[in-house]
Amino acid sequence: MLSVAEENYIKCIFKKSERSLAAVSTNAIAEAMQTKAASVTDMLKRLSEKELLHYKKYKGVRLTAAGNEVAKQLVRKHRLWEVFLVEKLDFSWDEVHDIAEELEHISSDELTEKLDKFLGYPKYDPHGDPIPDQEGNIKYRSKVTLKELEVGETGHVVGVRDSSATFLQYLDEVRITLGSTLTLRNRFAFDGSVQIELADGRALVLSEQVAKNLYITVNS
Amino acid sequence: MLSVAEENYIKCIFKKSERSLAAVSTNAIAEAMQTKAASVTDMLKRLSEKELLHYKKYKGVRLTAAGNEVAKQLVRKHRLWEVFLVEKLDFSWDEVHDIAEELEHISSDELTEKLDKFLGYPKYDPHGDPIPDQEGNIKYRSKVTLKELEVGETGHVVGVRDSSATFLQYLDEVRITLGSTLTLRNRFAFDGSVQIELADGRALVLSEQVAKNLYITVNS
DNA sequence: TTCCTAATTTAGTCCCACCTAAAAGAAGTG
DNA sequence: CACTTCTTTTAGGTGGGACTAAATTAGGAA
Known part of the structure; x- marks a missing residue:
């Protein structure tokens, strides 16, 4: 223990x-x-x-292998609880980290497995990070930051690198969510900012800071 | 803190x-x-x-008043989590106590209120004990033990006095659950055991030990 | 190689929550 | 009242997890 x-x-x-x-x-x-x-x-x-x-x-x-095992189970619990908080209790994604930080230390394995089942065996948490399975296997997704995308490429948002509350609130503000589809339209060398177009037709200019913290996957 | x-x-x-x-x-x-x-x-x-x-x-x-407040919030959280574990995660009522004992220490008030809402503002936990409201008010139910019931009286099970796993498992075994309706048919002076009849017509003899640990409410 | 600086470890404290052993209070009995 | 017994408190100690201050080591610069 x-x-x-x-x-x-x-x-x-x-x-x-x-x-x-x-x-x-x-x-x-x-x-x-x-x-x-x-x-x-x-x-x-x-x-x-x-x-x-x-x-x-x-x-x-x-x-050690044992240490890794412990860590992965903690990550598993943390991310499952985050899904629970967002999907079932209606928290927004920027509020759940600290609470999950406490919940992840609840020890019952049976609880973890029943929670997983209750949530429908989710693969990703509300920030787009993969949830380790019961054996601790983690399926990493190939993803790039928005900054690395080519002009003209389309992809969708699968995660954030910086999950600070301020950043997540910013995304809420401009209505970018996990799963949003976007196309890179323009890159401004001047300050590294980028222009994107969203699925609903909105055009937005995002700062380099933002572009570096948004993970995009091109296919899938 | x-x-x-x-x-x-x-x-x-x-x-x-x-x-x-x-x-x-x-x-x-x-x-x-x-x-x-x-x-x-x-x-x-x-x-x-x-x-x-x-x-x-x-x-x-x-x-003190402050101490009482702390205690009632803990009881509130404990019982809400027990409802969650039984109703949503499919635990049986004898398994939830220890897990709730850990969960009750999670500090977020917002979590407690959202959990309460998610569960539909339950009034009683899976053992029949009342859940304090947000202000800490507890609605105690008038109840007697089965041992104190009069022969011929009908009531239903609203709680248990001893919530040990062995007792709860016993109740599962004989298919008595919270809310079961029963009528006291006979009382045996010899060993204090009682004979009851359940709503489905089954007749059971319960030991004095059991009769003392089952809470019954006659009206409501 | 020697020296300097930054990183790291050791040594010595502190608080929390427990322990054992021993002292002291409470309360009933002859 | 004095005694006994049980309960409770005090005194002193332990390990976990933090701290500060001082010593040590690694690794690059001269």
Whole structure:
């Protein structure tokens, strides 16, 4: 049985490892967890003791297979709860993160499986991120940011890179949602902003900042 | 912000106060919380510091208005989650207590209210206990145990006194559920057992033990 | 190679929530 | 009243998870 703090460290390290494939540094964890490096070192020793990660002084850490398993189950629970909050309880997608952050620590496996069934075995959460299955397999979708799209290409929105409340509220404001279909019409070299056309015919100019944070998939 | 441990103590004291109206003793709390009296004294001082209860050495404790409020919100959340687990996720009533025990500590008030709405504002939980409303008002139902019913009287099952898994499983076994209508047909002085007749015509003999743990309401 | 700087770890505290052992109060009994 | 017994509190200690301040190490620059 892991404590909430331990689970949060595991999840944090998992997230950092997802792309970088290098060992995760103490400082990076400290920053992400809003705590001090000394506290992180403490925790790393404990988690290493429990064989959830490999720890060598000054060398950063990587999760063990067991640690990875724990992390993926947490991500699974987090994303399932987010679906529940948005689809069943009518929360908007920018409100659900913090609540799911608490709900993901509820331990019952049976609860997770029944929730999954109740929700109809969803594949993606409200932000477009894939939900790991019971065995922890994650189906990543090939996707590019809107910034990387070619002029003239059409795709649809499958996720956000920055899921801060302010960004999500901005998207609500301009009525871009998950699944929105859009075509890149123009790219302005001046400031990196892009002009898009939505399925309903609306034309919008989005800043480079926005274009970098919107994930698009071209086929599917 | 209260810790999970603090909340559990508050709820425990609340439950003890519900019937007895006397101050709750340190030992009673220790027993209910599966801990030692010394630990309880520790916690009582902290909670008293936070003005959640009145504490005088050797005199037992009572919750303050603020403490009562906290307790009732916890009970509200616990029972709403139990309804969710049984009605939506298809758990049976003997499985939900421990999970609800974790879920009740999720802090978001907005979550509680949206859950309440999603469930259709239920008044009673799966064990027949009343769910406090948003302001903390609890509508107690007048009820008697089956043991106290008069021969010939008809009523229906509105709750259980002992909600242990074994008792609830027993009830499932003999197909008595919340809302079952029954008539007391006979009382055996020898061992205190009772004979009842159910709405579907089945006649059953229940031990005194069972009769004492089934709550019945005659009208309504 | 040596030095410097940034990253990391160690050492020493703190608070929370528990523990054991021992002291002290409450309350009934002869 | 004095005694006994049970309950409760105090005193002192532990591990988890955080902190600050000081020491150590890694790794690049001179």
